[in-house]
Amino acid sequence: MSKNKEKLKMVLHKEGLRFTNQREAVWNEIVTCDEHRNVDDIYMTLRKNGILVSRATVYRTIDVLVKNNMVRKLDVGVGPSKFEHKMNAPHHDHMICIQCGRIEEFVDDQIENLQDSVAKEYEFKLVRHIHQLFGICKDCQ
Amino acid sequence: MSKNKEKLKMVLHKEGLRFTNQREAVWNEIVTCDEHRNVDDIYMTLRKNGILVSRATVYRTIDVLVKNNMVRKLDVGVGPSKFEHKMNAPHHDHMICIQCGRIEEFVDDQIENLQDSVAKEYEFKLVRHIHQLFGICKDCQ
């Protein structure tokens, strides 16, 4: 069994949820693509590949995946949220072009550390964060 | 004429928009309150004070204010966006309790600088940013 399938089984078990074809299909579609896509993108791709899963099930499954750190939810400020899997990739944040919508990823460990310090200072138990830079990308300038 | 009224007049003029009672009332309601409120909070407060401005106008006015750096839009992850004026206060970001919804502000110049460096590195023209920490606040732990 593939590593990713294992992972899904584990998480579903931990959550007391059943392993179903639909959940596997959704996870598989997400984990085998490295783009930032919205629910409809994912739903339509599944459908195009002849895999019939309802939109509601895509939403429901993604909720579970996000809750369990397998998928990152990305609010790009306009339109529906986007999603990307978190397998085999270090944590990163995003720069979003307000002109063309391009999403670029960035990593900055110093910022991450400072962020932890801030949380500690306020005795705030940090669960997740959003750090997004909005502006004009190189190509759009 | 008050400083804030001046400011509004300037911005509206710059945008080629007219100075109206409604726009003044909305700006006045926002600038004289230091909380993080959603459109409906603001709308209802105006209404409670006998100032009849339609919801659509509140939305429209806030758009202008946000676009012109007089108001910050705050997406708290659940429910409607919140807003706060940006007068007489240094830039800050937010920590949001996912339990009770409390919003705490924080300032970190080092993070701001690193952020600028990242943008420069990618030749990305930074216009605005969101940096929000989600977690459990001191009181909710």
Added chain:
DNA sequence: AATTATTTGAGACTCATTCACAATAAGGGC
């Protein structure tokens, strides 16, 4: 196989926000 509990799909629903359009009000010149 029968029983019980969960999941699914379909579509209705919610709720924040936007839109269309007729009525109203600003601003600039006279």
Added chain:
DNA sequence: GCCCTTATTGTGAATGAGTCTCAAATAATT
């Protein structure tokens, strides 16, 4: 101030992402 042009407003309808309901399907348990 008055007229004219154009922007703004209020109303309520429309939109659209996301959630919910519930009956049918599927899975687990006996």
